[in-house]
Amino acid sequence: CLQRIQGGKLKAKIEGHAIKDGEITPACAQSCPTNALVFGNVNDPESRVAKLIQEERSYLLLADLDTQPNVFYMTKVRNSEKAILE
16 A cells, blocks of 8 residues: 555656545555545545545544544444434
């Protein structure tokens, strides 16, 4: 993955532009048939990954312990219908 990231950075630098969203894809994300892995710049508010981590289903493991993880997880939607309260 490091080689792909560095290669993408170098290519963008040579071409004289910033790295575009989705321009670099690590092997793990490329080979995932369900697109469950998303790679991108969380500092770019327009990137796909930044939009995903803003969703209410997004969470971090051990964030309460100030571990500062950089991998976000999405909860599974188990019941999409709202409960009827009486």
